Amino acid sequence: MPISNHAFGAIEASVYVPEIFAQGLPGPQRQVHDHKPEQAVAEGAAPLLSLEGIGLSFGGVVALADVDLSVRPGEIRAIIGPNGAGKSSLINVISGVYRADHGNVRLNGARYAQVPTQQLARLGVARTFQNLALFKGLNVLDNVASGLAYRSRSNFAGQILGVGRSRREQVEHCGRADQILEFLHLTDVRDRLAGTLSYGLQKRVELARALVAEPRLLLLDEPMAGMTAGEKSEMAAYVRAARDRFATTVVLIEHDVGVVMGLSDRIAVLDYGRKIADGAPDEIRNDQRVIDAYLGVASDNEEGAGI
Numbered sequence: 001m002p003i004s005n006h007a008f009g010a011i012e013a014s015v016y017v018p019e020i021f022a023q024g025l026p027g028p029q030r031q032v033h034d035h036k037p038e039q040a041v042a043e044g045a046a047p048l049l050s051l052e053g054i055g056l057s058f059g060g061v062v063a064l065a066d067v068d069l070s071v072r073p074g075e076i077r078a079i080i081g082p083n084g085a086g087k088s089s090l091i092n093v094i095s096g097v098y099r100a101d102h103g104n105v106r107l108n109g110a111r112y113a114q115v116p117t118q119q120l121a122r123l124g125v126a127r128t129f130q131n132l133a134l135f136k137g138l139n140v141l142d143n144v145a146s147g148l149a150y151r152s153r154s155n156f157a158g159q160i161l162g163v164g165r166s167r168r169e170q171v172e173h174c175g176r177a178d179q180i181l182e183f184l185h186l187t188d189v190r191d192r193l194a195g196t197l198s199y200g201l202q203k204r205v206e207l208a209r210a211l212v213a214e215p216r217l218l219l220l221d222e223p224m225a226g227m228t229a230g231e232k233s234e235m236a237a238y239v240r241a242a243r244d245r246f247a248t249t250v251v252l253i254e255h256d257v258g259v260v261m262g263l264s265d266r267i268a269v270l271d272y273g274r275k276i277a278d279g280a281p282d283e284i285r286n287d288q289r290v291i292d293a294y295l296g297v298a299s300d301n302e303e304g305a306g307i
């Protein structure tokens, strides 16, 4: 049964699901690229990322229970679910921050578990964070160039003194950072200190830093959190443009279900650590288990149980 506006009419605005399911995503405010996508989702291809039977507990709390997830090359794959469903835990397992208690994570068929961010970057994985993690006292260009630091072959002294190979690397990294800044329409703020930018722009700079290495897999942890509706639409358009331009596979978790519906190729839904649905946006929108999960959140909230 499709979700109607009426069905959610009485739910408080603090519950983030409601009308969004029915309305879908507003269109991007402006076109951020003027070329056709260079890569369609490779439907028949082997998955770029696959999770098999992932389980994770914190003490007695089961954060993830037997979660499978398959991500095709080139797709935008969202993970949604009510508060506490396990989204952050899952992205932390994918990004190597947490080691799952059981199950496998594979990138291009190769297993990995808990790995330092630098090593993950060498595997072609980049991420952004729910809470901004920029160097606020550095300018935008240096922040974005720092996304290439893992490639640096010069030693520490060389980097400090800016000589020889280190100097050449700096020039090359800044050149690449400039290209990304142009692509994401950030050139105007290139020399500004990151901490002086609006929140929405800082989120875009974070995206730029993750993209500068042209990762195979881009993990976005609530990329639109705290943004206005207009900024969210703009960010969604940039994410899509980045996928098209760099053939990057995107996995994101995001609370704004409306944005997710309009942006994603496929959506996995978690509830109490279990995957309860997985499919295209239209399938998810009409899935009774998903509706029940979100209505459960709503009625809990109405009864004052809190979410």
Ligand SMILES: Nc1ncnc2c1ncn2[C@@H]1O[C@H](COP(=O)(O)OP(=O)(O)OP(=O)(O)O)[C@@H](O)[C@H]1O
Residues within 6 Å of the ligand: 058, 061, 062, 063, 081, 082, 083, 084, 085, 086, 087, 088, 089, 090
């Ligand atoms: N570091 C931790 N220590 C203890 N429990 C944790 C920890 N991280 C997550 N949990 C618990 O695991 C469950 C899943 O949490 P998680 O943060 O992954 O959910 P989420 O879907 O990201 O929630 P939200 O939307 O509120 O961010 C919750 O019950 C949470 O309290």
